Amino acid sequence: MLDDPRVRRWAWRIGAAVVAGVAVLVLFGWRLGVAVAILVVVGDLVRSSRKSSSVAAWQKSSAAERRTERQLKALQRSGYLVLHARAVPRDDDGVSDGRIDHLVIGPSGVYAIDSEKWDKRLPVRTMSHMKLFHGPFNKKDRLDEARWEAQMASSILADRVGFEVPVQPSVAIYGPSIPWKVMRVRDVDVYAGNRARAYLRRRPKILTDGDVRRIFSAAEKALPPKYPD
Template identity: 60%
Template sequence: MAIIDRGEPGGARGQPPEERPRPDLRALARHPRARLWAIRTAVALVVGVLFAIVFDPRVGLTLAVVVMIADTVRTARAGGGDRGYPVSSAERRTERQLRALAKDGWRVLHARAVPRDGEGVSDGKIDHLVIGPTGVYAIDSESWDKRLPVRSLSHTRLFHGPFEMKDRLDEARWEANQASRLLSKAMATDIPVQPSVAIYGPSVPWRVMSVRNVDVYAGNQARKYLRKRPKVLTPEDVTRIGEAAERVFPSKYE
């Protein structure tokens, strides 16, 4: 179905998407880069203290610094590191799946920053922004502990073992809302963007489930999930939206 230009940004949606909640210390602690540095620092401290006790404090301090540098170099060579955001194994796996879609005329963007209303970009990152015949999607790739089960309660709550994953759903929904708002503004028509979470690691006991309006599914089903939905965009629509997305959302790694 071709996009109809209504002449007003946001189209018939009427209400702007919810704003992202202000980050707090817990949100910062969950940031992948914060976790990376926490682990790196802890390992360096353990090595430094052990060698300071056995040999000399100066030796311990030197080895702690060496461990920090060595791990930073190792992580960067592995494809993550400090390029602004690490590239997780889950993101790489989804990216490999989506390559086949690009060959069929889909537009696929990876690791895209979310611009602020003013200057600069927010801390948010859209792992994968996908535009194709079945619509526009913001996909969040997640790697979870496979030992803990995934379950849902009444399509409103998502659990990984004993942990409720509300923050992950809120983040995915915020990213999609921002993508929809900014694309709608750029194209002067309503561009809905569907949030989704692709989970790697534990078994997901359903094909696709909507939890708080976020589609949740096993990561290896990402390509099938995108292709199986009804077609709503023409090839011309896909091209136009894809070009707008390239302009609106800068790469996190540039």
């Protein structure tokens, strides 16, 4: 039983709660001891939920990807299906790492979302919808990466389903303030990470439920997990 990580985690929680509760009970009484024990368990549950992810490689780091993943879960009720950390071919110039963070397929279309965590001390700005800067740094490589990965997914999915599947690339940025809602820069939608869900919801319906299921099924088979279990 203790081989199950969930059982081990709950055993740790209960043990920590008992130790903390007994210590406070001895010093301050049983009511406060019970309250402290409960707080220990609740606090650990909250901390664990923030690190929870369907992608094992994201559980220790990748906070930006986890935050987007949590937002996208709520869209399932609206007919959206999501695949996380899917592999696509790399480009010859080494621009892409060969991974789409989040491939979203729903009534409003297909989207490849790249989650980014940037230094919040540096401002984000654009120039004529053609350049994206983070402080003094030109982020052309991030835009090229997102666009390449979306193009690869579009081509692969079209071959599988027999019709064109446009995939809109986007970058969800966490950290610095983003002075716009959604800005298209070099054909890539750029927005604050906490707007990922709103970005997808406020779009017209262009795919039927059957289209969504068909594209999702093709994506599951043609775009393998980047981090297989």
